[in-house]
Amino acid sequence: MDVSAISPGVDFREAIDENVGSCGVLLAIIGPTWCSIKNDAGTRRLDDPNDLVRLEIASALARKIAVIPVLVHDAKMPRPEELPDNLKELAFRNSVEITHVRWNSDVQLLTQALERYVAPTAPSDTSPVHATVAVQLPPPTAPAGKPQSSRPSSVPLVLGIVAAVVVALGIVAYVMFRPVPDPSGALAGTWTNPAANQHNGLAKLEITPAGAQQVSIHAWGDCGQSVCDWGAQTATFDGQQAHATWQIEPNRAGAVQRTAVITLQPAAGALRVKIANTFADNRPLNQAQFTFVKAQ
Numbered sequence: 592m593d594v595s596a597i598s599p600g601v602d603f604r605e606a607i608d609e610n611v612g613s614c615g616v617l618l619a620i621i622g623p624t625w626c627s628i629k630n631d632a633g634t635r636r637l638d639d640p641n642d643l644v645r646l647e648i649a650s651a652l653a654r655k656i657a658v659i660p661v662l663v664h665d666a667k668m669p670r671p672e673e674l675p676d677n678l679k680e681l682a683f684r685n686s687v688e689i690t691h692v693r694w695n696s697d698v699q700l701l702t703q704a705l706e707r708y709v710a711p712t713a714p715s716d717t718s719p720v721h722a723t724v725a726v727q728l729p730p731p732t733a734p735a736g737k738p739q740s741s742r743p744s745s746v747p748l749v750l751g752i753v754a755a756v757v758v759a760l761g762i763v764a765y766v767m768f769r770p771v772p773d774p775s776g777a778l779a780g781t782w783t784n785p786a787a788n789q790h791n792g793l794a795k796l797e798i799t800p801a802g803a804q805q806v807s808i809h810a811w812g813d814c815g816q817s818v819c820d821w822g823a824q825t826a827t828f829d830g831q832q833a834h835a836t837w838q839i840e841p842n843r844a845g846a847v848q849r850t851a852v853i854t855l856q857p858a859a860g861a862l863r864v865k866i867a868n869t870f871a872d873n874r875p876l877n878q879a880q881f882t883f884v885k886a887q
Contacts, residue, residue, distance in 0.1 A: 604646055611654070616658075618659050619644075619661065620663060621661065623804070628827075630642075637678070638675065645677075653677070658681060669681065777828070778833065778855060779806070782864075782886065783795050784883050796809070796811075798855075804828055805826070807825050808824050808826055808853070810835075824836065833855045834854050835855075838850055849869060850869045851868050861884055863881075
């Protein structure tokens, strides 16, 4: 596990590159929000050059190691324009899909396909597999040559790769069968800001489910003598937080257009709301945090 295997003081980028360089094949587990999920700063994780997942996949691609996208939860392959430059090649790798309804056959197909990268050391189960889609993988990085008797035994390396594959499949099983966050249970409802005033400009939120891991957020701001309707935006809720962006037009003389980015986090029956405002006249970024309460 990378977070426990890298010693203090070691450059984690070099450690990741060195460890990825010793693998025979890398499985990239991709869910439906893989391209859009954001970090605590509100930026897309794939746009962070130091994100661990990006570092690992980029290192494998740069070394011409086989990278197999494994799609779960009905995820789709990312498009090249959605990926940073050092990950664009991933969009052209043949993927494998693992589903609930074909779990046993999908996993068995993936395991059998990986045999081209791992020399078998014992007879394996050859029972028929009933699947409706074929698994297509990229070609191996180098053809397997005939073992030379003078070379060291490859059994330890093979066992290590097999163990890594088993761990990867365990991660896939966890991703497939863990409870999916229910946005309606944590965020749904009407929320009000007890500290609202026309300087922070956010008074009320009305949140409703909008599909799997999606919520619709309708926002109202405080305009002094009245309440301004900002309209509704759709956001992805990953079980911990959701982000949405509004373009706010001036509502009084002297005001300027601004962009408001709102981050929502459930917090023990309340709603923690962060708002970051950027202005068209290039004034400094304005940020604030509030605790909203549910309307009775």
